[in-house]
Amino acid sequence: MTEIVFTRGVPPPEAFPTQQLAECFTAGLSGDTAVVLQYGQQQGYLPLRREIAREYGVTEAEVLIGNGSLHLQDLVSAYLIRPGAVVYTEQPSYDRAITTFRRRGARVVGLPLESDGISVDALEAALKKEVPAFLYLVPDFQNPAGATLSKEKRQRVVELATRHGFYVIEDVPYRKLRYAGEEHPLLRAFDPTRILTMSSFSKLLSPGLRVGFMIGPADLVKGLTKLGEDTYLSPVLPSQAAVAEYLKRGWLQPNIDRLKTLYKPRWQALADAVRSKLSGAQAFIPDGGFFVSVILPESAHTHDLVGRAKAKGLVLTPGAPFFADPHDGGEIPSERFVRLPFCAVTPEQITEGVSRLAQLL
Known part of the structure; x- marks a missing residue:
């Protein structure tokens, strides 16, 4: 795999x-x-x-x-x-x-x-x-x-x-x-x-x-x-x-245009995959950048998600480090938060990766 x-x-x-x-x-x-x-x-x-x-x-x-x-x-x-x-x-x-x-x-x-x-x-x-x-x-x-x-x-x-x-x-x-x-x-x-x-x-x-x-x-x-x-x-x-x-030399803007051509299909593939395969999650789908993220529903099976994903050939980042101290002392949804970078993976890998994530939930 x-x-x-x-x-x-x-x-x-x-x-x-x-x-x-x-x-x-x-x-x-x-x-x-x-x-x-x-x-x-x-x-x-x-x-x-x-x-x-x-x-x-x-x-x-x-x-x-x-x-x-x-x-x-x-x-x-x-x-x-x-x-x-x-x-x-x-x-x-x-x-x-x-x-x-x-x-x-x-x-x-x-x-x-x-x-x-x-x-x-x-x-x-x-x-x-x-x-x-x-x-x-x-x-x-x-x-x-x-x-x-x-x-x-x-x-x-x-x-x-x-x-x-x-x-x-x-x-x-x-x-x-x-x-x-x-x-x-x-x-x-x-x-x-x-x-x-x-x-x-x-x-x-x-x-x-x-x-x-x-x-x-x-x-x-x-x-x-x-x-x-x-x-x-x-x-x-x-x-x-x-x-x-x-x-x-005026090379920056042409290079940015080249990068957009590279990244846009990956962005679109991840947006489509999240919408279709993680429909129960709260999704942040931006108009640019490197990341789409989701907060999985409370009903999702998120215990040891990073470890179980690794066993299925899917490498995720733990959610907890992205959270500061809560302003109101309440709980933070760190176990349910998943950041999904699309910059360094192909559209095909993105579709398969989100499918593997959905199967773990």
């Missing part, structure tokens, strides 16, 4: 623009050797910061480059979290982010995730009790659930952040991988004062490059840059130079 893997949201090897990246590494190394192979550029490779600043309509002083967005989340956590502080997230949320915030000393409290994103009513109620160090959101094609934050909720979240004086991390690594529908504005479009926009090139070019970026207020970026310098001394400039070269 062929093993089908529904675990990490990783690009398949055919997604990598290998030859183009090789050309860009060569050009970056040979064209700016004295900078790229040396210590320095603490805020990130200047040509790359310029490209990102131009795209987002900000100054270079508002852009910080890091080794992937999780690295930047860790820097922000070290800088903003004080002992006893709370961080609010969606419930469920990105498991590694939850781990990162907890490691830095935060109590991580999850607020209900609805079909159109985080419950702003629950956020308002939580703010009456405690203002967080920051709120962490994945507003587009959320990891792990797949939900997208509506335009109306984006504006309300920004208004609350401004009124109460807390930062919002909008983590948007999947935003450009939209297969249907119309995109919503970034949260920073409403008011950038309290918004930290983070993304990376892991999903669009290669995770191995380890190039992510953050856009935020210049004074905060300055503080994070000093913390970064004291932590890791110097960024990985060869990778950043290669990405800068890739952007300068």
